[in-house]
Amino acid sequence: MNTMSYKSYVASIKYSNDDECFIGHIAGIKDRVGFHGESVSELQKTFYEAVEDYLETCAKVGKYPQKPYSGELMLKIPPELHAVIATSAQVNGQSIN
Numbered sequence: 001m002n003t004m005s006y007k008s009y010v011a012s013i014k015y016s017n018d019d020e021c022f023i024g025h026i027a028g029i030k031d032r033v034g035f036h037g038e039s040v041s042e043l044q045k046t047f048y049e050a051v052e053d054y055l056e057t058c059a060k061v062g063k064y065p066q067k068p069y070s071g072e073l074m075l076k077i078p079p080e081l082h083a084v085i086a087t088s089a090q091v092n093g094q095s096i097n
Contacts, residue, residue, distance in 0.1 A: 004044060010028060012025055021038045027068070033050050
């Protein structure tokens with residue numbers, strides 16, 4: 001799968017034989033934002049426009065635009081490992097964050 005990025009947004013790109021063009025969607029957000037182009041340069045231009053339009057639309061309707069990733073990662077680990085990590089961090093005056 002091919003990708004391109006702009007303003008911290010990443011798009012997944014595929015070529016559609018049926019439509020004879022490149023089709024992209026912003027990845028990592030719940031809102032559905034798509035774009036297309038017949039050449040790579042046109043695709044890049046429409047991607048930039050889609051991101052800008054998304055940001056402008058969110059501002060107009062008073063909605064915070066979704067960020068691809070918050071920086072928070074939830075994962076499950078064994079309690080024993082969690083205890084070792086938390087204790088080590090505390091002993092060193094640090095947070096496990």
